[in-house]
Amino acid sequence: MSVPAALRWVEPPAGPAVELLDQTRLPAAEEFLTCTDVPQLVAAIGRLAVRGAPLLGMAGAYGVALAAFRADDVEAAAAAIAAARPTAVNLAVGVNRALTAWRAAELGDGATPRQGAAPGASAALAEARSIAAQEAESSAAMARHGLALVPDGARVLTHCNTGSLATAGEGTAFAVIRAAHRAGKLTRLWIDETRPLLQGARLTAWEAGRSGIPHSLLADGAAASLMASGQVDLVLTGADRIAADGSVANKIGTYGLAVLARHHRVPFVVVAPASTVDLGTPDGAAIPVEHRPAAELAIVAGQQVAPSGTEAYNPAFDVTPPSLVTAIVTERGVIQPVTPGSLRDLGAYMSLRTAS
Amino acid sequence: MSVPAALRWVEPPAGPAVELLDQTRLPAAEEFLTCTDVPQLVAAIGRLAVRGAPLLGMAGAYGVALAAFRADDVEAAAAAIAAARPTAVNLAVGVNRALTAWRAAELGDGATPRQGAAPGASAALAEARSIAAQEAESSAAMARHGLALVPDGARVLTHCNTGSLATAGEGTAFAVIRAAHRAGKLTRLWIDETRPLLQGARLTAWEAGRSGIPHSLLADGAAASLMASGQVDLVLTGADRIAADGSVANKIGTYGLAVLARHHRVPFVVVAPASTVDLGTPDGAAIPVEHRPAAELAIVAGQQVAPSGTEAYNPAFDVTPPSLVTAIVTERGVIQPVTPGSLRDLGAYMSLRTAS
Numbered sequence: 091m092s093v094p095a096a097l098r099w100v101e102p103p104a105g106p107a108v109e110l111l112d113q114t115r116l117p118a119a120e121e122f123l124t125c126t127d128v129p130q131l132v133a134a135i136g137r138l139a140v141r142g143a144p145l146l147g148m149a150g151a152y153g154v155a156l157a158a159f160r161a162d163d164v165e166a167a168a169a170a171i172a173a174a175r176p177t178a179v180n181l182a183v184g185v186n187r188a189l190t191a192w193r194a195a196e197l198g199d200g201a202t203p204r205q206g207a208a209p210g211a212s213a214a215l216a217e218a219r220s221i222a223a224q225e226a227e228s229s230a231a232m233a234r235h236g237l238a239l240v241p242d243g244a245r246v247l248t249h250c251n252t253g254s255l256a257t258a259g260e261g262t263a264f265a266v267i268r269a270a271h272r273a274g275k276l277t278r279l280w281i282d283e284t285r286p287l288l289q290g291a292r293l294t295a296w297e298a299g300r301s302g303i304p305h306s307l308l309a310d311g312a313a314a315s316l317m318a319s320g321q322v323d324l325v326l327t328g329a330d331r332i333a334a335d336g337s338v339a340n341k342i343g344t345y346g347l348a349v350l351a352r353h354h355r356v357p358f359v360v361v362a363p364a365s366t367v368d369l370g371t372p373d374g375a376a377i378p379v380e381h382r383p384a385a386e387l388a389i390v391a392g393q394q395v396a397p398s399g400t401e402a403y404n405p406a407f408d409v410t411p412p413s414l415v416t417a418i419v420t421e422r423g424v425i426q427p428v429t430p431g432s433l434r435d436l437g438a439y440m441s442l443r444t445a446s
Numbered sequence: 447m448s449v450p451a452a453l454r455w456v457e458p459p460a461g462p463a464v465e466l467l468d469q470t471r472l473p474a475a476e477e478f479l480t481c482t483d484v485p486q487l488v489a490a491i492g493r494l495a496v497r498g499a500p501l502l503g504m505a506g507a508y509g510v511a512l513a514a515f516r517a518d519d520v521e522a523a524a525a526a527i528a529a530a531r532p533t534a535v536n537l538a539v540g541v542n543r544a545l546t547a548w549r550a551a552e553l554g555d556g557a558t559p560r561q562g563a564a565p566g567a568s569a570a571l572a573e574a575r576s577i578a579a580q581e582a583e584s585s586a587a588m589a590r591h592g593l594a595l596v597p598d599g600a601r602v603l604t605h606c607n608t609g610s611l612a613t614a615g616e617g618t619a620f621a622v623i624r625a626a627h628r629a630g631k632l633t634r635l636w637i638d639e640t641r642p643l644l645q646g647a648r649l650t651a652w653e654a655g656r657s658g659i660p661h662s663l664l665a666d667g668a669a670a671s672l673m674a675s676g677q678v679d680l681v682l683t684g685a686d687r688i689a690a691d692g693s694v695a696n697k698i699g700t701y702g703l704a705v706l707a708r709h710h711r712v713p714f715v716v717v718a719p720a721s722t723v724d725l726g727t728p729d730g731a732a733i734p735v736e737h738r739p740a741a742e743l744a745i746v747a748g749q750q751v752a753p754s755g756t757e758a759y760n761p762a763f764d765v766t767p768p769s770l771v772t773a774i775v776t777e778r779g780v781i782q783p784v785t786p787g788s789l790r791d792l793g794a795y796m797s798l799r800t801a802s
Binding site: 117118280282283284285286288291292295296299305306307308309310311312313314315316318342343345346349350353384387388390391392393394395396397400401402403404405408409 | 473474636638639640641642644647648651652655661662663664665666667668669670671672674698699701702705706709740743744746747748749750751752753754756757758759760761764765
């Protein structure tokens with residue numbers, strides 16, 4: 091058993107193409123979409139067949155390479171891909187990295203851009219592959235550092251989806267979980283179903299099954315009694331943004347888990363790339379939280395489960411204060427305890443790396 | 447606007463039968479099930495078409511009357527009904543009350559039990575009707591006592607369904623909420639959707655709408671951030687069983703709310719009839735917790751949302767220790783603080799009443 095790649099570049103003669111695992115069909119079916127042109131890729135991104143910030147960055151970069159190999163108008167294709175999900179910053183970043191590589195190769199001599207495969211197409215493809223390799227390397231480093239925090243025989247509780255469906259590697263928190271499983275340290279993975287969008291049930295349970303990890307699904311509201319029964323040794327989650335004071339914004343439900351973990355004396359560990367730390371956001375109160383439509387709660391699997399017109403409190407994220415976070419694992423190592431000082435050190439490193 | 451009766455006895459010629467509002471079909475449809483024999487009723491109880499502690503007590507008693515009118519083996523029928531939901535103490539109590547009335551009427555002269563309709567059937571039916579009348583009266587008394595604990599302008603969070611779909615009156619916690627609304631003290635009702643069976647979304651939101659109460663639905667995992675934002679003044683829930691030490695068994699997710707309420711200094715109040723207190727159960731550990739099938743999590747609205755065959759941790763209830771319970775409201779008054787002594791006093795009163 092293994093997890094199929096969520097995104098793959100297809101060489102000629104079958105390609106050039108970008109092959110995607112259609113995540114909207116999981117877990118009912120494992121269907122692959124082969125995008126042989128940019129409009130197909132843009133449509134797939136738009137309908138969330140491919141999702142997850144790092145994976146979107148890769149999709150964007152490979153999309154630019156695809157346009158270049160097809161001898162399309164690469165600048166127009168890049169703009170179309172980046173606009174497929176305007177709020178997904180990683181998508182635009184991935185597109186721009188491949189586009190910059192393409193431009194450098196095509197225009198490096200100052201000549202008029204040529205239509206055709208080489209050398210811009212090869213440069214764009216190399217950049218896309220470099221992004222994928224960096225993601226995989228970062229994921230492996232997080233797994234390595236996080237593994238040290240997993241006790242032998244651990245029963246780990248996780249929330250939402252943080253695995254290989256969202257990145258080129260094995261993910262963030264889920265990469266630590268897979269490493270613990272390979273090391274023989276994991277007795278059981280508990281998976282919060284993660285309402286309202288059920289990423290735990292739909293995606294994480296599927297990835298755990300494909301990875302051969304013993305796992306059980308639970309309603310988000312059952313985590314408290316599970317902890318009280320002494321069956322949780324560690325909580326591992328990802329993060330969407332980490333403020334300068336160590337406050338962690340992540341999928342709604344994460345903060346409640348952190349409070350419960352503290353009450354039951356269970357370590358609560360966040361796994362996220364260092365790029366998630368945003369020193370421009372001073373604290374939790376400064377993190378903007380997106381509120382999503384009531385329909386996400388009222389309509390489940392296409393069926394109306396609450397009376398039509400019911401109002402809802404439906405934030406996409408919540409914010410966990412640093413006092414409840416036992417440790418933050420990044421590709422650079424483990425931050426423990428989580429303090430403004432330790433975050434500042436990491437942020438300074440990131441700024442240096444970005445500037446270099 | 448009004449709420450239709452959740453349970454009704456049907457006289458001949460249409461009956462004898464027990465008519466139930468099929469709560470699994472709400473809010474999409476208001477469909478009624480007519481149970482003309484005990485296996486139909488047991489099946490309805492098992493699949494939660496009828497639910498809620500007081501209503502289960504009524505269903506149990508009417509079920510015994512139904513068996514008696516049908517000239518079934520009443521003792522066997524009573525045992526089958528009581529076993530349909532083993533954690534629901536009210537179900538067994540209702541069954542036993544009707545069974546005791548039946549036995550007294552049938553065997554009062556010391557003769558061999560007779561098969562047939564009268565006089566045991568009439569006695570069982572009279573006892574079931576008496577239970578229903580007591581429930582309505584008890585609900586009104588709980589509302590009166592609980593109202594004193596609701597601050598002006600209160601924003602109340604509730605879990606599961608505790609309204610008139612669960613009893614003959616206006617319910618337990620929901621009766622307090624309706625009383626607070628009528629008294630102009632309620633600013634907003636926050637309703638946990640209550641996974642896995644979504645009683646909050648399907649039933650409580652429907653009842654709140656029918657009662658004209660301003661309300662918002664939330665994912666169970668969103669309660670923590672709602673409390674952190676300072677928008678919850680009081681948590682009100684029901685109870686399925688209260689042990690002698692004050693431990694409260696209630697719908698899965700209740701215990702987590704109690705931990706969160708304590709963390710955010712929000713009062714956590716349980717509203718339940720005195721019959722819910724079971725002095726024969728010494729503490730929380732002695733309360734049997736029913737574990738339900740994984741399919742309740744894996745299949746939502748008829749659609750497979752988790753991979754087929756996924757294991758699950760799916761207890762129907764959790765147990766909240768008395769240290770986290772601010773007060774227990776019964777029809778007898780308010781118990782605060784919740785101690786073994788205060789519960790014993792209530793239990794002694796109940797024993798006296800039952801014996802009389």
